[in-house]
Amino acid sequence: MQPIQMVDLKQQYAKIKTEVDTAMQEVISSAAFIHGKAVQDFAAGLSKYLGVKHVIPCANGTDALQIALMALNLQPGDEVITPSFTFIATTEVIALLQLQPVFVEVDPKTFCIDPVAIEKAITPKTKAIVPVHLYGQAANMEAIMEVARRYNLYVIEDNAQAIGGDIQLSNGATKKTGTLGTIGTTSFFPSKNLGCFGDGGAIFTDDDQLAEALKMIANHGQAKRYYHDRVGCNSRLDTVQAAVLNVKLQYLDEYIAARRRAADFYDQAFGGHAKITVPYRAPYCNHVFHQYTLLLEGVNRDELHQFLAGHGVPSMIYYPVPAHRQKMFDAFGGSKYELKTTDWLTERVLSLPMHTELSNEQLQFITGKVLEFINKQ
Ligand SMILES: *Cc1c(COP(=O)(O)O)cnc(C)c1O
Numbered sequence: 001m002q003p004i005q006m007v008d009l010k011q012q013y014a015k016i017k018t019e020v021d022t023a024m025q026e027v028i029s030s031a032a033f034i035h036g037k038a039v040q041d042f043a044a045g046l047s048k049y050l051g052v053k054h055v056i057p058c059a060n061g062t063d064a065l066q067i068a069l070m071a072l073n074l075q076p077g078d079e080v081i082t083p084s085f086t087f088i089a090t091t092e093v094i095a096l097l098q099l100q101p102v103f104v105e106v107d108p109k110t111f112c113i114d115p116v117a118i119e120k121a122i123t124p125k126t127k128a129i130v131p132v133h134l135y136g137q138a139a140n141m142e143a144i145m146e147v148a149r150r151y152n153l154y155v156i157e158d159n160a161q162a163i164g165g166d167i168q169l170s171n172g173a174t175k176k177t178g179t180l181g182t183i184g185t186t187s188f189f190p191s192k193n194l195g196c197f198g199d200g201g202a203i204f205t206d207d208d209q210l211a212e213a214l215k216m217i218a219n220h221g222q223a224k225r226y227y228h229d230r231v232g233c234n235s236r237l238d239t240v241q242a243a244v245l246n247v248k249l250q251y252l253d254e255y256i257a258a259r260r261r262a263a264d265f266y267d268q269a270f271g272g273h274a275k276i277t278v279p280y281r282a283p284y285c286n287h288v289f290h291q292y293t294l295l296l297e298g299v300n301r302d303e304l305h306q307f308l309a310g311h312g313v314p315s316m317i318y319y320p321v322p323a324h325r326q327k328m329f330d331a332f333g334g335s336k337y338e339l340k341t342t343d344w345l346t347e348r349v350l351s352l353p354m355h356t357e358l359s360n361e362q363l364q365f366i367t368g369k370v371l372e373f374i375n376k377q
Contacts, residue, residue, distance in 0.1 A: 002362065
């Protein structure tokens with residue numbers, strides 16, 4: 001049996017090595033490392049795949065969120081509603097831009113921001129909502145967009161963990177995650193569902209004017225070279241990374257299917273266990289399983305983690321400290337929040353290995369070890 005990893009990028013690379021090596025070599029030979037052809041090709045390819053009008057590549061998923069917020073021309077102190085149960089980047093950029101993060105609860109089943117909690121948190125200063133499609137499951141975008149329309153708020157979808165996911169709308173239409181809000185963002189960090197060989201990110205929108213603003217901001221605030229009309233930053237996707245992504249985008253649906261197969265195997269093994277809740281699958285979307293995260297009840301999670309590690313099975317807590325409890329947010333009133341569901345989840349979640357290369361033998365071993373520990377407690 002191959003050693004078990006949280007994410008196995010070596011084996012995934014081995015299967016597409018020839019294609020990726022050729023694509024990378026072409027970039028190296030052309031020496032067009034910045035703004036090379038592969039970057040435009042990738043933007044066009046991803047825009048077609050997602051069914052969104054504009055894709056603006058950038059340097060990473062955190063920049064994507066920051067640039068998206070910068071394009072909305074918000075004022076210092078404007079409030080942005082966001083979950084606390086997320087990776088820090090989602091909330092960090094809000095604070096970085098001198099905006100006020102307003103942390104709200106997540107739905108205990110989907111782990112994503114609760115639309116009812118959003119509405120309760122709205123004040124006259126609220127300008128935007130940043131939902132996160134956590135672990136690969138979409139937030140309830142239809143309900144979120146409905147609240148946003150009623151209160152005239154922008155929505156930035158943090159799609160770093162759910163690229164390629166589908167959302168079924170009540171009118172029968174299907175849309176890709178990240179394309180329902182005002183702006184969508186994603187990350188191509190190597191371990192993400194669509195990952196490159198370093199850092200990368202992208203921003204999506206159907207709005208022509210916003211697309212122009214996003215492009216300018218990512219490029220030092222210039223539309224014409226050396227004429228800087230607004231404050232921007234320097235955030236580019238390298239050509240080499242775009243070349244890798246052009247190859248991997250062709251496999252994204254296969255990668256998602258492989259993740260879903262692994263999730264089905266886990267569900268089979270754990271479903272119905274009194275101490276284990278397997279990931280809920282919301283009826284309005286297809287879960288793309290960036291993570292496979294269990295909710296444990298009456299299990300010593302740290303001991304389970306140690307036990308698994310002792311048998312060569314990695315496991316992770318995403319995330320051990322919710323955003324509102326991070327020191328970073330002391331100055332933003334983080335400690336005043338009481339988010340019971342978020343705290344409750346934080347104490348009980350455990351993510352198991354999840355990637356495109358998990359074999360049945362590995363899955364059998366992992367599930368066997370988890371059950372061996374839990375059943376003897
Ligand atoms: C990974 C991630 C990001 C940030 O992406 P980077 O490319 O690492 O900057 C933002 N939000 C979420 C939810 C993520 O998982």
